[in-house]
Amino acid sequence: MKLEGQGKLTAGCLFCGMGGFASGLAKAGFKIAWASDSDRYACKTFQHRFPGVRVIQEDIHALTKQSAELESVDILVAGFPCQSFSLAGNRLGFEDPRGKTFFEIPRLIKEFSMELRPKLLLLENVPNLLYGGKLEWFDKVRRELRRAGYWFRSDSCWIVNVKEATELPQDRERLFMVAALRSHFTYNPFALPKEDNAQNNRKSIDKIIDRSQQGTNEAYLSPENRYYKMIERAISEGVSDQNVFQLRRSYVREKRDGLCPTLTANMGEGGHNVPFIKDSWGIRKLSVNEVAQLQGFNSKENIFPEIPEKEQYKLLGNAVCVNLAQRVGEACQEILNGGH
Numbered sequence: 001m002k003l004e005g006q007g008k009l010t011a012g013c014l015f016c017g018m019g020g021f022a023s024g025l026a027k028a029g030f031k032i033a034w035a036s037d038s039d040r041y042a043c044k045t046f047q048h049r050f051p052g053v054r055v056i057q058e059d060i061h062a063l064t065k066q067s068a069e070l071e072s073v074d075i076l077v078a079g080f081p082c083q084s085f086s087l088a089g090n091r092l093g094f095e096d097p098r099g100k101t102f103f104e105i106p107r108l109i110k111e112f113s114m115e116l117r118p119k120l121l122l123l124e125n126v127p128n129l130l131y132g133g134k135l136e137w138f139d140k141v142r143r144e145l146r147r148a149g150y151w152f153r154s155d156s157c158w159i160v161n162v163k164e165a166t167e168l169p170q171d172r173e174r175l176f177m178v179a180a181l182r183s184h185f186t187y188n189p190f191a192l193p194k195e196d197n198a199q200n201n202r203k204s205i206d207k208i209i210d211r212s213q214q215g216t217n218e219a220y221l222s223p224e225n226r227y228y229k230m231i232e233r234a235i236s237e238g239v240s241d242q243n244v245f246q247l248r249r250s251y252v253r254e255k256r257d258g259l260c261p262t263l264t265a266n267m268g269e270g271g272h273n274v275p276f277i278k279d280s281w282g283i284r285k286l287s288v289n290e291v292a293q294l295q296g297f298n299s300k301e302n303i304f305p306e307i308p309e310k311e312q313y314k315l316l317g318n319a320v321c322v323n324l325a326q327r328v329g330e331a332c333q334e335i336l337n338g339g340h
């Protein structure tokens with residue numbers, strides 16, 4: 001199967017990153033028509049992975065239907081920046097310029113005439129967008145999407161954890177929001193994907209983390225590193241030295257139950273949030289290849305073009321988990337094919 005998908009239904013991707021969302025949608029049967037992001041490493045990687053797709057490197061504020069000659073699509077997906085809504089962030093919500101980028105989504109949609117607007121919108125962010133900001137954040141999202149012509153309310157949302165809805169051993173909770181175009185649908189037909197036993201088939205983390213091979217020199221923490229002693233102590237005092245350990249701001253957290261903690265964009269920068277393991281050669285961070293698999297990317301695929309390794313970690317931490325994107329994408333396929 002071609003990575004960009006071969007289905008009849010088309011998808012456009014805003015804030016496309018390296019294409020976690022796009023990969024899942026293509027697996028769910030959508031054909032990716034175009035994608036856009038402001039980051040040059042994101043665009044370069046997306047283009048490398050989806051050579052047949054038009055990738056537009058542009059700040060969302062400058063992206064218009066006319067300037068980029070955006071064609072109409074069946075579904076528009078957007079995993080817009082989440083830092084300002086996250087419990088781990090500044091929680092400034094729409095006061096933060098990164099949070100404000102959300103408003104560019106309805107702005108862009110409204111540049112299309114009603115019959116050419118995407119029939120479905122699929123947005124992704126952190127669950128706290130639904131609960132935080134004294135509920136005003138979600139109210140704003142709802143109002144904006146309704147004004148753009150969509151059915152949308154809180155039960156069109158899905159809060160889901162990778163460890164429960166997929167076979168991947170990562171603890172990563174996300175919010176998906178699905179809005180349905182009023183001129184096409186008589187109501188919002190999105191229903192939560194059916195429960196399944198994905199977690200009973202959970203892939204063993206030892207099948208992903210390879211402790212039998214020595215990592216690269218740079219992957220190992222030098223004993224001179226200021227965090228070395230703290231991490232070493234946490235590993236020796238932990239429940240099992242085969243677990244994954246993550247450096248938080250001022251302490252080290254041991255992730256139990258054969259899981260990896262939420263992978264984040266800043267793990268590429270070193271410092272906090274970097275996941276570490278112990279092997280026969282020392283204490284090392286998870287490799288790009290291991291992180292890619294934990295996010296659902298096919299490790300046999302040549303994922304990255306020539307870009308710095310720290311950018312690879314960043315793109316992977318930012319990505320929508322491919323397997324989750326596929327599940328929610330399949331639910332959207334059903335809706336679009338179902339004639340609601």
Ligand SMILES: C[S@@+](CC[C@H](N)C(=O)[O-])C[C@H]1O[C@@H](n2cnc3c(N)ncnc32)[C@H](O)[C@@H]1O
Nearest residue numbers: 015016017018019020021038039060079319320
């Ligand atoms: C959470 S990531 C998206 C990940 C992507 N959906 C995936 O599945 O791989 C958010 C993306 O928004 C992009 N971004 C942030 N601010 C932007 C802006 N002003 N205009 C366009 N893209 C922006 C970032 O470069 C980043 O790739």
